[in-house]
Amino acid sequence: MRRRAAIFATLAFLLVSVTGIAGEGAGATPIPVFDSDNFVDGFRGPSMAQSLALSTAFYEESHRLLQRELRKKDERYGKAAIALFDVITSGVLPLPLSDTWLHEEFHRAVMSNRGVSSFDDVYHFKPVPFAIAVSHVRDDALARMKRDHPADFVRLSAAGIEGEYALVHRLEQNEFFRQSKSYNAPLYLFVKLNSALYVMSGTSGETQRFTERSERDEGTNVRRRDFTGHDFTAWVYDLFRPDEPYAARGVHPSGVGIRRYRRPSDLTAEEKRYLHTVGRRSLLNFLDPNLAGIDDFRTGSMRWNVAASSILTSFGTATDLQAFVQRGERKLAITIHRYANRDRTFPGVEAEWIDRRVSPRIALWMQPRDQMFRTHAAQTGALAALSLRRGRLALELEAKSAGWVQANVHLERAVIARVGFSMAPSTWAASPR
Numbered sequence: 001m002r003r004r005a006a007i008f009a010t011l012a013f014l015l016v017s018v019t020g021i022a023g024e025g026a027g028a029t030p031i032p033v034f035d036s037d038n039f040v041d042g043f044r045g046p047s048m049a050q051s052l053a054l055s056t057a058f059y060e061e062s063h064r065l066l067q068r069e070l071r072k073k074d075e076r077y078g079k080a081a082i083a084l085f086d087v088i089t090s091g092v093l094p095l096p097l098s099d100t101w102l103h104e105e106f107h108r109a110v111m112s113n114r115g116v117s118s119f120d121d122v123y124h125f126k127p128v129p130f131a132i133a134v135s136h137v138r139d140d141a142l143a144r145m146k147r148d149h150p151a152d153f154v155r156l157s158a159a160g161i162e163g164e165y166a167l168v169h170r171l172e173q174n175e176f177f178r179q180s181k182s183y184n185a186p187l188y189l190f191v192k193l194n195s196a197l198y199v200m201s202g203t204s205g206e207t208q209r210f211t212e213r214s215e216r217d218e219g220t221n222v223r224r225r226d227f228t229g230h231d232f233t234a235w236v237y238d239l240f241r242p243d244e245p246y247a248a249r250g251v252h253p254s255g256v257g258i259r260r261y262r263r264p265s266d267l268t269a270e271e272k273r274y275l276h277t278v279g280r281r282s283l284l285n286f287l288d289p290n291l292a293g294i295d296d297f298r299t300g301s302m303r304w305n306v307a308a309s310s311i312l313t314s315f316g317t318a319t320d321l322q323a324f325v326q327r328g329e330r331k332l333a334i335t336i337h338r339y340a341n342r343d344r345t346f347p348g349v350e351a352e353w354i355d356r357r358v359s360p361r362i363a364l365w366m367q368p369r370d371q372m373f374r375t376h377a378a379q380t381g382a383l384a385a386l387s388l389r390r391g392r393l394a395l396e397l398e399a400k401s402a403g404w405v406q407a408n409v410h411l412e413r414a415v416i417a418r419v420g421f422s423m424a425p426s427t428w429a430a431s432p433r
Contacts, residue, residue: 029060032394038050048109048409051106086186096123101122102164105120131226147246150238151370158232161312202232228260228262341372346365356389364380367379381400393421
């Protein structure tokens with residue numbers, strides 16, 4: 001009941017915020033009301049697609065409102081207010097629909113897909129929190145997930161920043177193709193800087209002390225504990241040890257339950273080196289012109305932009321080159337993927353035709369077989385999706401083979417259907433800025 005109340009509170013918060021500022025371009029981002037992912041194991045939510053759409057709409061509309069109202073005095077006031085708003089809603093007082101909320105909801109979506117219940121502590125509305133947990137998770141549920149779905153268990157720890165990078169990509173795509181008027185550069189910088197520092201802190205002495213303090217403060221209260229502690233100390237530990245039973249972590253220092261949290265002292269020298277490597281690679285995410293407020297370049301009649309990214313996955317990393325291209329009414333988003341586990345790299349490519357009413361998307365890839373970190377064997381996969389818009393109604397159909405796809409919760413084969421709406425008709429072409 002508590003989880004459902006949180007979902008309803010989120011939807012109510014969105015409706016109030018969006019309808020309260022409805023106007024030019026409002027609600028261009030469709031919100032999936034029905035998602036077949038909600039029913040994988042009973043009824044659970046929000047799905048990855050829902051939380052990503054909700055957060056996208058939240059930032060598009062709040063940023064646009066702040067900029068519109070304050071630039072009447074001075075445009076600099078509007079931009080400064082947006083930066084302050086993002087810091088407050090994500091760190092000082094994390095709110096539902098914010099970047100912090102999205103991070104935790106992506107963790108929860110991976111668990112929900114495997115029948116593991118949880119609660120997002122953002123709904124406690126605690127100012128300047130020491131940490132935000134995904135709590136109310138049972139040890140036996142985590143042990144079952146690790147045993148039956150080891151690749152999902154690895155992805156679980158990295159899913160938070162997977163969602164944050166997906167948010168940045170979605171906002172940048174809207175900014176380029178819909179010429180959105182919201183000013184998002186501070187959010188992009190906040191997400192990328194915070195995520196990179198988080199990955200790189202996985203072996204630090206501060207993380208060791210943070211983990212020990214968390215265990216002391218939580219004591220014997222299992223329901224209060226986070227599902228994993230520091231995301232990336234846990235990620236690299238399980239990446240290297242997919243077959244280790246969950247109970248092998250040992251007993252919690254309080255004597256009650258399993259010692260879930262991995263400390264830097266639990267890692268081998270090889271695991272620490274690998275985490276340092278992927279931490280440095282995360283700096284590729286700063287190769288993005290949008291961080292400097294540049295959302296397009298022009299070559300003759302063609303508009304374009306390009307950015308790099310590096311994301312942690314269930315088997316290692318995905319290093320991408322993302323391009324947006326527009327010539328007249330023809331709009332195309334292209335991504336070239338380089339997937340890598342410990343010893344081998346694998347190629348992939350993805351393309352989406354951006355249209356007002358019909359948007360097809362196709363992806364092809366090779367990835368490590370069974371999503372394993374140490375395998376040399378490759379597994380070929382594909383995805384096909386179609387998004388349809390008519391007025392305020394939005395329909396999405398997506399089918400994929402086995403493999404990791406950003407912001408798609410399924411590592412196995414899946415067919416997904418979504419029905420949603422936008423707060424305004426699908427007039428995506430906004431007036432020039």
